[in-house]
Amino acid sequence: MINRRLFIKAGALGASALSVVGLASARNEKSRSNARTNKPIVIATWDFGVAANQAAWTVLASGGRALDAVETGVRVPEADLANPTVGKGGYPDRDGHVTLDACIMDDKGNCGSVAALEHIAHPISVARLVMEKTPHVMLVGEGALQFALANGFEQEKLLTPESEAAWKAWLKKGKYEPVINIENKSFTSDRLPGNRYNHDTIGMLALDSSGNLSGACTTSGMAFKMRGRVGDSPIIGAGLYVDNEVGGATATGVGEEVIRTVGSFLVVELMRQGMSPREACREAVVRIIKKKPETAKKIQVGFLALNKQGEYGAFSLQKGFSYAVCDAKQQDLLMDGESVY
Ligand code: ASP
Numbered sequence: 001m002i003n004r005r006l007f008i009k010a011g012a013l014g015a016s017a018l019s020v021v022g023l024a025s026a027r028n029e030k031s032r033s034n035a036r037t038n039k040p041i042v043i044a045t046w047d048f049g050v051a052a053n054q055a056a057w058t059v060l061a062s063g064g065r066a067l068d069a070v071e072t073g074v075r076v077p078e079a080d081l082a083n084p085t086v087g088k089g090g091y092p093d094r095d096g097h098v099t100l101d102a103c104i105m106d107d108k109g110n111c112g113s114v115a116a117l118e119h120i121a122h123p124i125s126v127a128r129l130v131m132e133k134t135p136h137v138m139l140v141g142e143g144a145l146q147f148a149l150a151n152g153f154e155q156e157k158l159l160t161p162e163s164e165a166a167w168k169a170w171l172k173k174g175k176y177e178p179v180i181n182i183e184n185k186s187f188t189s190d191r192l193p194g195n196r197y198n199h200d201t202i203g204m205l206a207l208d209s210s211g212n213l214s215g216a217c218t219t220s221g222m223a224f225k226m227r228g229r230v231g232d233s234p235i236i237g238a239g240l241y242v243d244n245e246v247g248g249a250t251a252t253g254v255g256e257e258v259i260r261t262v263g264s265f266l267v268v269e270l271m272r273q274g275m276s277p278r279e280a281c282r283e284a285v286v287r288i289i290k291k292k293p294e295t296a297k298k299i300q301v302g303f304l305a306l307n308k309q310g311e312y313g314a315f316s317l318q319k320g321f322s323y324a325v326c327d328a329k330q331q332d333l334l335m336d337g338e339s340v341y
Contacts, residue, residue: 038310039211041327042069044204045252045304048083049324050332052076052202057326066206067106067128070216074102074124077202078218081160085200088121088156090220091163094176095227098158101234102127102218103138107244113138115234119155120148124218127234137236141228170224178222178254180300181320199223201233203240203250205306213308215240215248221255231255237265246272247308249281253301253317261287267305277305278313278338285315285340302337317341 040060044052056073060066078087085091092098102123103113112131115138117123126148130139139147149155159167178199201219208214217240219233232238232255239255241264242248249267251258258264263284270280281303289296302316304323314323314337325333 037207037211037308038327039207040066040069040209041306041310041312041325042066042073042204042206043304043306043312043323043325044073045202045250045302045321045323046200047322047324047334048077048080048086048202049204049322050334051080052204053324053326054332056204056206057331060206060208061328063209065210066208066212066214067104069206069208070204070214071104071124071128073204073206074202074216074218075122078122078124081162084163084166084220084223086202086219087123088158089160089163090158091223092159092167092220093227093229094170094174094224096159096164096167097227098163098220099227100158100218101221101230101239102216103234103236103240104128104131104214104216105236105240105242105248106131106214107212107242109242109244111137111236113234113236114144114148115140115230116228117141117144117148119145119158120153121156121158122153124216126151126153127216127218138234140230167224174224176222176224176226178299180298180318199254201239201252203233203252203304205242205248205250205304205312207306207308207310211308213242213244213248213306215242215250217250219252232258232263235259237262239264241265241268243268243272245308247277247306249277249284249303249305251301251303252321254299257288257292257295257299257301260291263288263301263303267303271305271307276313277307277311278315281305281313281315282338282340285317288317289340297341304337313337315339 056069059069249264302321
């Protein structure tokens with residue numbers, strides 16, 4: 001059963017016809033599949049996807065490219081100091097270093113990625129430059145930083161006082177323990193130091209008015225991870241995959257399990273074989289359970305997908321995976337994806 005929650009801010013987006021979608025979402029999704037392509041549209045993971053989508057929508061609504069929309073969109077949580085799982089406000093690794101991972105993919109199969117990047121607030125924009133200015137797909141660590149600085153990015157101290165306090169509190173026990181759905185534990189009003197808010201990623205997928213798809217994914221990864229740990233988020237095929245003939249998918253949650261199953265690529269391939277976005281996300285979740293049944297009970301992984309017709313769907317291991325949708329009919333729509341457990 002799907003539960004949907006709605007946040008509607010018509011004024012902010014100037015939407016003319018906002019429709020309140022109720023609990024009959026499965027029926028809606030079905031009827032959508034028979035309708036003509038729903039474009040432009042942008043979808044993104046978690047509650048913070050709402051604000052990110054708003055920024056992306058300004059690009060899409062004026063006829064802009066999906067690629068520009070997703071980069072613009074995910075820069076919003078990257079800049080949000082109150083967000084401890086993405087960008088500037090991200091929690092550090094166990095040695096106190098904030099290391100960021102991001103990737104981007106366009107409608108032509110071009111992609112760029114950075115991993116374990118330090119001191120740069122917008123890894124997604126560095127990833128885009130890797131895609132556009134280098135013969136490579138991925139730059140990591142020192143090399144990624146060097147590339148960013150050579151291209152005019154500003155070097156910043158990323159460890160905020162809040163993140164530092166959280167890290168110091170965590171050090172008292174020093175136990176690495178991913179928490180399920182930390183993003184939905186209201187980190188702005190109820191933020192406590194320690195091990196509470198320790199992962200979640202913004203993954204965003206957009207279909208523009210020309211019918212082209214792009215995606216972006218950016219995170220600070222698992223808080224208090226080992227130095228040098230890289231998750232799924234900057235790995236093309238794991239945290240993000242886009243095929244302009246079929247659709248796109250992105251992942252959030254414990255990245256090790258997403259990498260093991262090449263999750264986002266799998267979702268796109270399942271859509272290619274005829275599955276709906278929701279069915280494909282579900283099957284990718286089931287693969288994780290099959291591979292690691294005991295681990296799967298204790299962790300969160302969620303997939304989000306958008307196909308070439310503008311249909312979307314999500315599925316997660318545990319309840320509580322939210323995602324945001326923005327198109328001409330529905331602005332600032334926040335939904336709960338279905339879950340296995
Ligand atoms: N997938 C991210 C990682 O493993 C974290 C998350 O989305 O919760 O780094």
